[in-house]
Amino acid sequence: MACPTTADRHIRAGLMALAPARPGQHDTGMDTRDLAALLDATWFAADLPPGARDRLAALGELVDLPEGAAVLREGERCNTLGVVISGRIALRMHLPGGEDRSILTVHRGDVFGWSAVLPNAAATASAIAVIPTTAVIFEGERLTAALALDCELAAAIYQRLLVSASRRLTATRVQLLDLYRPGNQPW
Numbered sequence: 001m002a003c004p005t006t007a008d009r010h011i012r013a014g015l016m017a018l019a020p021a022r023p024g025q026h027d028t029g030m031d032t033r034d035l036a037a038l039l040d041a042t043w044f045a046a047d048l049p050p051g052a053r054d055r056l057a058a059l060g061e062l063v064d065l066p067e068g069a070a071v072l073r074e075g076e077r078c079n080t081l082g083v084v085i086s087g088r089i090a091l092r093m094h095l096p097g098g099e100d101r102s103i104l105t106v107h108r109g110d111v112f113g114w115s116a117v118l119p120n121a122a123a124t125a126s127a128i129a130v131i132p133t134t135a136v137i138f139e140g141e142r143l144t145a146a147l148a149l150d151c152e153l154a155a156a157i158y159q160r161l162l163v164s165a166s167r168r169l170t171a172t173r174v175q176l177l178d179l180y181r182p183g184n185q186p187w
Helices: 008-018 032-040 050-057 140-149 151-179
Strands: 060-065 070-072 080-086 089-094 100-106 126-129 133-139
Touching (some): 050 151, 133 140, 140 151
Antiparallel strands (some): 080 133, 089 100, 089 126
């Protein structure tokens, strides 16, 4: 991704075009400042520069997901990135024979659907609320358009997505070590 060379006022103008119809408000009626405060309470957004956090919050929508709600479906286009505010989201993969298996559960502050920032990416797992869950949801195309215009926000978000991917890989490695520890023969 190339950073734009236009002046900051052009960046702000582009972001304003992406902003919600009612400045400072989301469709749910939540003020952008309140959404920014919720994001700030998560590891994902806690250290964002205040301006970048506010611009990110302006792109998000707070949603309540009932138990069993599917946010993403494995194999379908991944067009939603989310940050868990409360509750838990299970990431489930379909196994041969028709069974779905939870491979990881994400909690407060964790990200799901990070493939939404990749062009035409398919979800590699389904994301299912295992208990009533509140999350900040970002529509993928809108988020990537904002990241293309705002280098400060892009640098911060992509870095955090890499941290999220690293945390997932570490969790997977721990699961594999547990599965293949001496005395535990899965075959």
